[in-house]
Amino acid sequence: MKLLNKILFGSLSAIFLLSSYNGFSQAPDKGSLSVAINYFNDNNKIPYVLVRVKTKVDGKFKTVPGIPLKLFLNKDSAGLLIGKVVTNESGEATSFIPPSLKKAWGATIKHSFHASFMGNTKYDSTSADLTVGKAKLLIDTVAGRSVVATLYEMKDTSWVPIKGVDVVLAVRRLGGDLNINETATFATDSTGKASGDFKRDTIPGDLKGNITLVAKVVDNDQYGNLSAEKTVHWGSKFVSKANDFNKRTLFATRAKAPVWLLFMALGIIIGVWTVLILLVQNILRIKKLAQEE
Amino acid sequence: MKNSKSIASDEQIIQDLLPRKFKTSGRIWVGILIAICLVGVYAYYRQLRYGLVVTNMRDYVSWGIYISNFVFFVAISLVGSLITAVFRLAGVKWGAPLTRIAEMIAVAAIIFASIIIIVDMGSPERFYNLFIWGRIQSPIIWDVIVITTYFFISILLLYYPLLPDIKILLRFKEKSGPGLHKFYSFLGSFWTGSHKQYLLSKKAIYALCVAIIPVAFTIHTVTSWLFATTYRPGWDSTNFGAYFIAGAFLVGAGSVVVAMYIFRKWYHLEKYITPDHFDKMGRVLVLLCLLYLYFNVNEFLTPFFKMKESEAGYLNDLFSGSFAPVFWFAIFTGIILPIIILLFKQGRKPLPMFIVGIMVVVGAWFKRYLIVTPTLLHPFMPMHDVPEMYHHYFPSWEEWAITLGSLAGAMLIITILCRIFPIVPIQETINEHHETAK
Numbered sequence: 001m002k003l004l005n006k007i008l009f010g011s012l013s014a015i016f017l018l019s020s021y022n023g024f025s026q027a028p029d030k031g032s033l034s035v036a037i038n039y040f041n042d043n044n045k046i047p048y049v050l051v052r053v054k055t056k057v058d059g060k061f062k063t064v065p066g067i068p069l070k071l072f073l074n075k076d077s078a079g080l081l082i083g084k085v086v087t088n089e090s091g092e093a094t095s096f097i098p099p100s101l102k103k104a105w106g107a108t109i110k111h112s113f114h115a116s117f118m119g120n121t122k123y124d125s126t127s128a129d130l131t132v133g134k135a136k137l138l139i140d141t142v143a144g145r146s147v148v149a150t151l152y153e154m155k156d157t158s159w160v161p162i163k164g165v166d167v168v169l170a171v172r173r174l175g176g177d178l179n180i181n182e183t184a185t186f187a188t189d190s191t192g193k194a195s196g197d198f199k200r201d202t203i204p205g206d207l208k209g210n211i212t213l214v215a216k217v218v219d220n221d222q223y224g225n226l227s228a229e230k231t232v233h234w235g236s237k238f239v240s241k242a243n244d245f246n247k248r249t250l251f252a253t254r255a256k257a258p259v260w261l262l263f264m265a266l267g268i269i270i271g272v273w274t275v276l277i278l279l280v281q282n283i284l285r286i287k288k289l290a291q292e293e
Numbered sequence: 294m295k296n297s298k299s300i301a302s303d304e305q306i307i308q309d310l311l312p313r314k315f316k317t318s319g320r321i322w323v324g325i326l327i328a329i330c331l332v333g334v335y336a337y338y339r340q341l342r343y344g345l346v347v348t349n350m351r352d353y354v355s356w357g358i359y360i361s362n363f364v365f366f367v368a369i370s371l372v373g374s375l376i377t378a379v380f381r382l383a384g385v386k387w388g389a390p391l392t393r394i395a396e397m398i399a400v401a402a403i404i405f406a407s408i409i410i411i412v413d414m415g416s417p418e419r420f421y422n423l424f425i426w427g428r429i430q431s432p433i434i435w436d437v438i439v440i441t442t443y444f445f446i447s448i449l450l451l452y453y454p455l456l457p458d459i460k461i462l463l464r465f466k467e468k469s470g471p472g473l474h475k476f477y478s479f480l481g482s483f484w485t486g487s488h489k490q491y492l493l494s495k496k497a498i499y500a501l502c503v504a505i506i507p508v509a510f511t512i513h514t515v516t517s518w519l520f521a522t523t524y525r526p527g528w529d530s531t532n533f534g535a536y537f538i539a540g541a542f543l544v545g546a547g548s549v550v551v552a553m554y555i556f557r558k559w560y561h562l563e564k565y566i567t568p569d570h571f572d573k574m575g576r577v578l579v580l581l582c583l584l585y586l587y588f589n590v591n592e593f594l595t596p597f598f599k600m601k602e603s604e605a606g607y608l609n610d611l612f613s614g615s616f617a618p619v620f621w622f623a624i625f626t627g628i629i630l631p632i633i634i635l636l637f638k639q640g641r642k643p644l645p646m647f648i649v650g651i652m653v654v655v656g657a658w659f660k661r662y663l664i665v666t667p668t669l670l671h672p673f674m675p676m677h678d679v680p681e682m683y684h685h686y687f688p689s690w691e692e693w694a695i696t697l698g699s700l701a702g703a704m705l706i707i708t709i710l711c712r713i714f715p716i717v718p719i720q721e722t723i724n725e726h727h728e729t730a731k
Contacts (some may be wrong), residue, residue, distance in 0.1 A: 261430060276445055277448070282496075
């Protein structure tokens, strides 16, 4: 019985020891990344792509910084490389379409973007694709303070209006864009136009009353993100409020001390020190008296 | 016969009050003070070499015991205006033997108030920046101006009443030695004691007494404004100016009592500094204690009653927290116990008065520490992510050494002044003696 106990105890000890030793276990699984490509074209200028990289941790998506990616136009080919990028602290990386790809860009009316990650010690390799049609967005104003955005897409060799796409019409502000009225988005009609009345009359502009209107197509499956801006004089003129920055105040620089303070302080200093100087002079008078005597 | 008796008694007064060479005990005392000063100088050398990092002042407590000590010195210096000017203008004749002691203390204190503020700056050349960049709108500049003015007035107020005594001192060349005789000649060989000179001197002393009172009030009010113009718990008070002045008069009077006792004992001045002087100074002291207690009640009771959330941390720390032992020690030792002792006639005798004087001075030093440090540890907007040590403050050995060095330095100046000049004004005592005889 004693022997049986010893065997049992020995076996259990061995199991415990082996279970705590990880030399036999497999290396931990690498994480998987989710890569998303977004296409942007602002004011019909040079388009660019923005890549966002995330991973799932405890059931929640977290951005992943420091991930190197290669971006390609149309296909994974060295000749069509848009650029090599690394995600920043927000897990994002951007790259403009380089001039070297101008010919390839003009050759087709639809483009696909390819982003690939080769993998590293923490994450498996992954890639993503996005296809967008070539489109352009214009913004204009009409009398009576209305904003009109017109959306076109490239068909064969000409631009044709697009119907039924939601466009945001807004005013650029410091913290974001403010819709021109209470309507969130405006759908384009058969002529590709979406229009709305500007109802932000009291919005402050710059010194001349300039504000910037913006038309945006946001995260559209076919055309990506497009935007166009126009400056108008519809804002109220910014009037600089009176401030005490350059005035004589208690908190100003030494050259801007309040006159009343200077008057008081210097008055007291001069008054007291005059008395003291006279008292020193008095010693000299006492000295002189001794010589006279 | 009467005249010869009077001359004999005048000579006796002179002999009694002439400055004396230090005996062994005096030399040991000076040696100890110099040694403490030298340790302070070495600590200051370390501060200059390595920077303010040798202190324990950090982002929270940026004013440590240096500024507490500065406020203490400024407070003590006010005694010159109390004993010399207020008593003189009010016609308090019994205060005459104490005027020189008060002025010596005032001069020594104001010198070290100026020095300690430069020590607090870290690099002394920063003091120059005060003059080239200083703004008249800043209470710091007001303090610099007022301290300079007060120092100058104190020197003049020490010097003018000395002139008749210097004439007497010049008669005793053998006793004073050639060096001191030369110094006395430089200071006042021109004093003949003529009526015209006397009138000019009297007018000057009167003008100085008038001038020093507002300047003394200003010096300590401005020092209080260094705190009160800063928006912090405990400092945001309209009571501060009066509270500081009341405290300053108290500690100044306490220091005079201590000096009175020591000089009386050491130089055997029992005939000139009598128990009656102690009794009267005791009455002054108890009045000042009551006044200071009143301002303390004003200063702490109303915030305690309201206990605003933003100030609760500071107040609780003071009343029942980590600063409570020091706070209650300062209140009881520096104010309440002296009041109790001094209300009794027995308590106003020389020895109890000496003990009370020490209690008042020590309590006052800790009171200044409490004005500065607890407030700085409890800002309205706490800093984030600071090291734990920033939340506490205990001075480094360098800070203690410099502070003790400055206190020893002030005592050394007083010691040197009383070696050079008579502690009790000789001529004034003779005049008073003649008036009494009449």
